[in-house]
Amino acid sequence: GIQVEQSPPDLILQEGANSTLRCNFSDSVNNLQWFHQNPWGQLINLFYIPSGTKQNGRLSATTVATERYSLLYISSSQTTDSGVYFCAVGRSGNTPLVFGKGTRLSVIA
Amino acid sequence: DADVTQTPRNRITKTGKRIMLECSQTKGHDRMYWYRQDPGLGLRLIYYSFDVKDINKGEISDGYSVSRQAQAKFSLSLESAIPNQTALYFCATSDPGLAGGVDTQYFGPGTRLTVL
Numbered sequence: 001g002i003q004v005e006q007s008p009p010d011l012i013l014q015e016g017a018n019s020t021l022r023c024n025f026s027d028s029v030n031n032l033q034w035f036h037q038n039p040w041g042q043l044i045n046l047f048y049i050p051s052g053t054k055q056n057g058r059l060s061a062t063t064v065a066t067e068r069y070s071l072l073y074i075s076s077s078q079t080t081d082s083g084v085y086f087c088a089v090g091r092s093g094n095t096p097l098v099f100g101k102g103t104r105l106s107v108i109a
Numbered sequence: 110d111a112d113v114t115q116t117p118r119n120r121i122t123k124t125g126k127r128i129m130l131e132c133s134q135t136k137g138h139d140r141m142y143w144y145r146q147d148p149g150l151g152l153r154l155i156y157y158s159f160d161v162k163d164i165n166k167g168e169i170s171d172g173y174s175v176s177r178q179a180q181a182k183f184s185l186s187l188e189s190a191i192p193n194q195t196a197l198y199f200c201a202t203s204d205p206g207l208a209g210g211v212d213t214q215y216f217g218p219g220t221r222l223t224v225l
Binding site for chain 2: 001031035041044048088094096100
């Protein structure tokens with residue numbers, strides 16, 4: 001099956017710093033989503049981005065489908081950005097998502 | 110009210126007991142999923158259903174069963190719980206047909222299950 005690798009596994013940032021999280025996948029996909037799991041366990045969808053670039057406030061994401069990777073950018077990080085960020089991919093609209101193991105982000109004041 | 114709800118939110122049980130976790134949604138979505146999360150392993154798919162008459166096994170279905178009672182309800186059962194089924198369980202929904210082909214998944218709050 002399709003493999004999803006996220007890096008780095010752990011990241012510690014000072015408040016206000018910028019960061020880039022990476023997601024590599026082993027096969028072509030037409031479904032790619034980024035999620036944030038907050039420290040209380042809630043999973044929130046950040047982006048649906050099988051290709052191209054999207055921005056939402058301080059967060060943006062870029063997927064280069066031909067090179068099989070996606071990047072999540074967090075600018076001016078805040079303590080509320082802490083948690084685990086997951087990338088998930090699917091080959092088609094009728095195949096379920098496969099999740100990476102996540103990047104655990106800790107933003108310290 | 111939350112769009113995707115899970116009950117119970119926490120459950121402690123003993124080895125060999127039958128357990129049912131329930132998921133309800135008010136989003137009107139056709140697709141529903143059950144995932145399991147273990148520390149350091151991300152989320153792994155247990156079962157999924159694309160409509161009321163459709164049930165599919167996921168990556169780790171052994172030891173689990175599901176029932177799709179209605180569009181809005183999808184239950185996960187552990188017939189005889191064992192300690193390595195201790196985990197955080199999530200239900201999720203999606204519906205690309207309602208969202209112009211975008212298959213965004215929406216998660217419930219999770220159920221923390223401990224099997225002693």
